[in-house]
Amino acid sequence: SAVISQKPSRDICQRGTSLTIQCQVDSQVTMMFWYRQQPGQSLTLIATANQGSEATYESGFVIDKFPISRPNLTFSTLTVSNMSPEDSSIYLCSLGQMNTEAFFGQGTRLTVV
Amino acid sequence: AQRVTQPEKLLSVFKGAPVELKCNYSYSGSPELFWYVQYSRQRLQLLLRHISRESIKGFTADLNKGETSFHLKKPFAQEEDSAMYYCALKAGGYNKLIFGAGTRLAVHP
Numbered sequence: 390s391a392v393i394s395q396k397p398s399r400d401i402c403q404r405g406t407s408l409t410i411q412c413q414v415d416s417q418v419t420m421m422f423w424y425r426q427q428p429g430q431s432l433t434l435i436a437t438a439n440q441g442s443e444a445t446y447e448s449g450f451v452i453d454k455f456p457i458s459r460p461n462l463t464f465s466t467l468t469v470s471n472m473s474p475e476d477s478s479i480y481l482c483s484l485g486q487m488n489t490e491a492f493f494g495q496g497t498r499l500t501v502v
Numbered sequence: 503a504q505r506v507t508q509p510e511k512l513l514s515v516f517k518g519a520p521v522e523l524k525c526n527y528s529y530s531g532s533p534e535l536f537w538y539v540q541y542s543r544q545r546l547q548l549l550l551r552h553i554s555r556e557s558i559k560g561f562t563a564d565l566n567k568g569e570t571s572f573h574l575k576k577p578f579a580q581e582e583d584s585a586m587y588y589c590a591l592k593a594g595g596y597n598k599l600i601f602g603a604g605t606r607l608a609v610h611p
Contacts, residue, residue: 422598431588432546432601481546483597490536491597493546 395494412482420485508602525589
């Protein structure tokens, strides 16, 4: 199974600032996904991060708010921009490979004050 | 529309009692369904997938296409089964998943 390291594990941020979350994998993966889990809610897919091309965003999520980088096949970042208290959530990265299970990072717990 | 529904937010049972966590889905193609579990302070992990038809930790789940359901069952609940359980539908070829709202299972001694 793949090993995923997600940093930071938690952070408390001031509104109006931005936070970049990193996801590092110990092997090359084709797709990486970013999910958000708001308090008491389920996981919602934010975007699919492809290496070498722009991320594909789900309905309700835009690049200006959640810019994503995917510089290589083992690394991706998600930035939460111009944060407000409504952005307080757990953010998770996940791996996508054909015909294998989806692995998840341990998540980043973000609190915006 | 692709959707996963878990109608129960909380399921509370006593140790040794049978457990059934409900999951219904809406998907136009041939569905691939999973159950994920999140124990306290641990990351989300796969419990089982319908194509494997396996039993993990005593849990089983059968895909019923007629009822569009994928309920998770265990005949005798244990305290260590207490966790959040998420039903998920694969919506793409690379494990792009749509999750249900989750059910918290609480097993009491």
